[in-house]
Amino acid sequence: MDKKKLTERDICTKYILPAIKKAGWDIHSQIREEVQLTAGRVIVRGQMGLRSKGKRADFVLYHKPNMPLAIIEAKKNTLPIAAGMQQGLSYADLLEVPFIFSSNGDGFIFHDKTGLSSQVEQELSLEQFPSHTELWQKYQQWKGYQAQELETITQDYYEDGSGKSPRYYQVHAINKMVEAVVKGEDRALLVMATGTGKTYTAFQIIWRLWKADIKKRILFLADRNILVDQTKTNDFKPFGTAMTKITGRKIDTSYEIFLSLYQAITGPEEEQKAYKQFSPEFFDLIVIDECHRGSAADDSAWREILDYFNTATHVGLTATPKETEEVSNSTYFGDPVYTYSLKQGIDDGFLAPYKVVRIDLDKDLQGWRPTKDQYDKNGALIADRIYNQQDFDRTLVIEERTQLVAKIISDHLKATDPMAKTIVFCQDIDHANRMRQALVNENPEQVAKNRKYVMKITGDDTEGKAELDNFIDPEQAYPVIATTSELMSTGVDAKTCKLIILDQRIKSMTKFKQVIGRGTRIDEDYGKLWFTIMDFKKATELFADEDFDGEAEVIYQPKGGDSTVPPEDEEDDDTDSNNSQGSDDSYTDGSGGLGDGIDEPPKKYIVKGVSVKVVSERVQYIGSDGKLITESLKDYTSKTVKQEYATLNDFLRKWNDTDQKQAVIEELEEQGVIWQALEDEVGKDYGAFDLICHIVYGQPPLTRKERADQVRKRDIFSKYGEQAQKVLEALLEKYADEGITPIENVAVLKVQPFSEMGRPIELIKGFGGKAQYQQAVKDLEQVLYS
Known part of the structure; x- marks a missing residue:
């Protein structure tokens, strides 16, 4: 077997996987192949959206499903043994694992980030791949785990048999929060952008702590009914009969998982403070959803609940930590245990x-x-x-x-x-x-x-x-x-x-x-x-504000200081809740009791007969750096392509040297070129080659039909037999109608008009065989783009 001719996947199957198994790793629970880490960023231009290629690791090695240990990046044997190391290191940064291996099938380059080895990188033979025990012991030392913490830290997350498992950043959030609780932190903050699964992540945190039996009675608090109902029905459903939603003033304390609105267990009157039916030490853990709202302020009527259950661990969840001179999440909960931002979520394609x-x-x-x-x-x-x-x-x-x-x-x-x-x-x-x-x-x-x-x-x-x-x-x-x-x-x-x-x-x-x-x-x-x-x-x-998607700066001033709320915050509060016709919100901000009335509204005038016109309109896209840019589709395409091919000659060389032109088209697509959007703007009669040459390099374009007609004038078909000439003419017509992609696939011979000429095997025989047919197609392409 010539190892140089094997594909990357063959190298994985024939050399890397056997080496891992021989080292004692369990193929069923500790080894995963082709692990999709990110979904691939969506590129938007015009009315089109295209998902780019996500990050995928060749191998991830685990202690348990919730605890990744190592990354292995494979390359073909024609490349050096260390060729995959930098890619592996970038994946390791995502998974926050300390062990990275690169291999081309001859052996491994091993990178150790723990600092516990004499060398950061060393070369290993296939027989020297480290065992699970060796890496796990070194990992524990690197993380500083104590023996009494391990049972909880390694507790499995919930799996429902559907194959759904936490995404990489959810695993980080769950693990870091569990570790924080195990190490005795009594207040902790988790910041995750909207849409990244905060509630699902919270469920997994609670599940692991509950199953490990260190947090036996848990309260989940929210200030909107829809948040509680969605949580109970969806993410928290596996708790089953151990869970209840508090709905009335009389509370059944026999459950273990309680979900509640603030409003359901407290109020301005003493008889409304139903939370006092529990003893102050009843709950071991309280999770506060959207903690930037009601309970964030020191003088909130809802903060009294947290103060009452002050022996419990308090975990705050939010996409938007609030930091003003009167309200501070960080002052109460501490710096976030983990943050997953909107920018990162968009970059990852989630x-x-x-x-x-x-x-x-x-x-x-x-x-x-x-x-x-x-x-x-x-x-x-x-x-x-x-x-x-x-x-x-x-x-x-x-x-x-x-x-x-x-x-x-x-x-x-x-x-x-x-x-x-x-x-x-x-x-x-x-x-x-x-x-x-x-x-x-x-x-x-x-x-x-x-x-x-x-x-x-x-x-x-x-x-x-x-x-x-x-x-x-x-x-x-x-x-x-x-x-x-x-x-x-x-x-x-x-x-x-x-x-x-x-x-x-x-x-x-x-x-x-x-x-x-x-x-x-x-x-x-x-x-x-x-x-x-x-x-x-x-x-x-x-x-454009530097605080957007950045770290929230603590500017909280404790009560008794001489600081006041900045005017813009006052104005926004007025906008939100004290305007002339009232807010449609179903909660108050918690700063002055529950359901207080609205002050005397200001006058609102209504006028008619005023001419109103549009002065300007701008369309902006989010750039790769997370900032908004005003950029045309053509400008974006030009900039993107020139990052790959700086000059026209660079592009022509790649196009002409590539056997399958579709490979170049797909490569540019992965870089964010949206072909359909370009066709809509420039013209649907142009192929990918002419769209790039025209938009990026300023060359006059030819339509597909014009290119096909040029080929016909050059009379290149006469050297073939009659049947082969008919096939090539039909391929040329297919190109004029649909572009280069279909004629590069031999399966095109199964559809009309080829199916009327004969079976694919018969049509290919007209060229002398498959190799001769493929060469004829290459010759046709060469003339098309000459």
């Missing part, structure tokens, strides 16, 4: 990227001033001043502005996908109601098909709230458009949402991240790989 459409309206930029002694629609005298974007839909309503926004939204949906799930974030309930009506009037055909095409889903609307489950259910087509204010900004698992409209003034980074999070989930079955943010209120300027 979260949907976004494009931003920023729309500026003239009155928003220039402002509007009433005429002298002008009255509004309701007969109120309008205060004489200049009203601008900050005022619109808060203190002053311009009806034409609402109608224009509704028209822009509707036009976008009609041009892309009229059934794309859409959330319109409005200033308040009144604004959400007016926006619903405007959208209904813009979409009469859709509303005639189903009256629920547009629904207002706010806390005050029973029928609207009843449709929330249908909106987030991928199997339910209606409602399509939801107008809201606060109710849908957090805790709503709307993974099919493709369009988010921001017509609400947002200054809080915490809230902005939560709103954006409504679109970050991916649902490939639904065709949801990315989403669009349409911004009318400059909210997306927060993307």
